[in-house]
Amino acid sequence: xxxxxxxxxxxxxxxxxxxxxxxxxxxxxxxxxxxxxxxxxxxxxxxxxxxxxxxxxxxxxxxxxxxxxxxxxxxxxxxxxxxxxxxxxxxxxxxxxxxxxxxxxxxxxxxxxxxxxxxxxxxxxxxxxxxxxxxxxxxxxxxxxxxxxxxxxxxxxxxxxxxxxxxxxxxxxxxxxxxxxxxxxxxxxxxxxxxxxxxxxxxxxxxxxxxxxxxxxxxxxxxxxxxxxxxxxxxxxxxxxxxxxxxxxxx
Numbered sequence: 001x002x003x004x005x006x007x008x009x010x011x012x013x014x015x016x017x018x019x020x021x022x023x024x025x026x027x028x029x030x031x032x033x034x035x036x037x038x039x040x041x042x043x044x045x046x047x048x049x050x051x052x053x054x055x056x057x058x059x060x061x062x063x064x065x066x067x068x069x070x071x072x073x074x075x076x077x078x079x080x081x082x083x084x085x086x087x088x089x090x091x092x093x094x095x096x097x098x099x100x101x102x103x104x105x106x107x108x109x110x111x112x113x114x115x116x117x118x119x120x121x122x123x124x125x126x127x128x129x130x131x132x133x134x135x136x137x138x139x140x141x142x143x144x145x146x147x148x149x150x151x152x153x154x155x156x157x158x159x160x161x162x163x164x165x166x167x168x169x170x171x172x173x174x175x176x177x178x179x180x181x182x183x184x185x186x187x188x189x190x191x192x193x194x195x196x197x198x199x200x201x202x203x204x205x206x207x208x209x210x211x212x213x214x215x216x217x218x219x220x221x222x223x224x225x226x227x228x229x230x231x232x233x234x235x236x237x238x239x240x241x242x243x244x245x246x247x248x249x250x251x
Contacts, residue, residue: 008040012206013213016053020217022240023057024064025225027161027178029240030054034154035247043097048198050154052207053214055186060218061179068176073139073167074184077160080140081185084147089192091152100152105248107149112162112241138163150182151189153248157182158241165238171225 004012015033022029033053037046092100142163150156160181164174193199228236 004040009209011036011040012210016210016213017217017220019050019053019057020060020214020219021221021224022157022217023054023061023179023182023214023221024175024218025221025228026236026240027157027175029236030057031155031158031240031245031247032243043101044092045198045203047152047154048193048196048200049203049206049210051186051189051193051199052204053210054154055183055190056211056214057218058179058183058186060214061175062183064218064222065172065176065179068172069180070169070173070177071180073164073177074181076136076139077143077146077163077181078184080143081147081150082188084144084149085151085185085189085192086147087144088148088151089196091148092196095152101248103152105245107145107155107159107245109242109245109249112158112238112245116238138166147185150185151192155248156185158245161241162238171228175225 015030015036018033019030022033034046034050037050040046041049091103095103142159146156146159146163149159157178160178161174164177169177190199
């Protein structure tokens with residue numbers, strides 16, 4: 001496997017715990033995991049190693065919140081996300097690590113700023129009306145950005161978190177819709193990652209050890225989510241997005 005020390009493996013294991021927690025409690029918090037993986041492992045290869053860990057977390061999140069998904073929102077997003085994944089794959093063919101980090105970090109900070117600006121009303125509806133022309137345009141914009149960022153750096157979580165918050169989703173609807181979205185999208189990314197050489201036999205051996213740590217993180221998140229009120233939930237999601245964006249820009 002990769003030449004990593006015991007302390008480096010411990011850091012990766014902690015990042016895997018955080019993945020489980022983020023999938024069942026505070027979506028977007030796994031941007032910190034992204035930064036840890038990229039710090040311990042080669043930045044480009046780290047995206048392929050992190051992907052199966054994320055899928056494991058997605059599966060646990062779907063088992064927990066599968067009944068709370070809003071499928072009209074998902075079907076509206078998927079075509080634009082597919083286009084974003086293709087664009088991200090093309091970008092990964094020629095972009096270097098510095099360009100990837102700068103691009104993703106800037107997008108995350110922009111999405112956080114836009115969402116803060118949009119969250120001016122005290123009480124948002126459960127799900128805003130997205131059938132309008134403006135709603136469809138917003139879904140396409142966030143969908144392409146989400147597909148692009150998730151393919152390039154597994155950083156689609158904060159982008160989609162910003163979209164779901166701006167659409168007025170409450171906690172359980174947010175988590176259920178996000179869980180199904182990322183299980184489907186991350187699974188669809190696997191062939192692209194294999195084609196780019198980001199997933200191989202050696203990376204899967206490391207993943208086999210790391211996915212064990214996702215489970216306790218998911219249980220911790222499930223235990224905590226009902227103790228977090230909606231306002232704090234939204235602030236934590238936005239804060240995690242900002243932290244992740246700044247980390248990518250400063251690395």
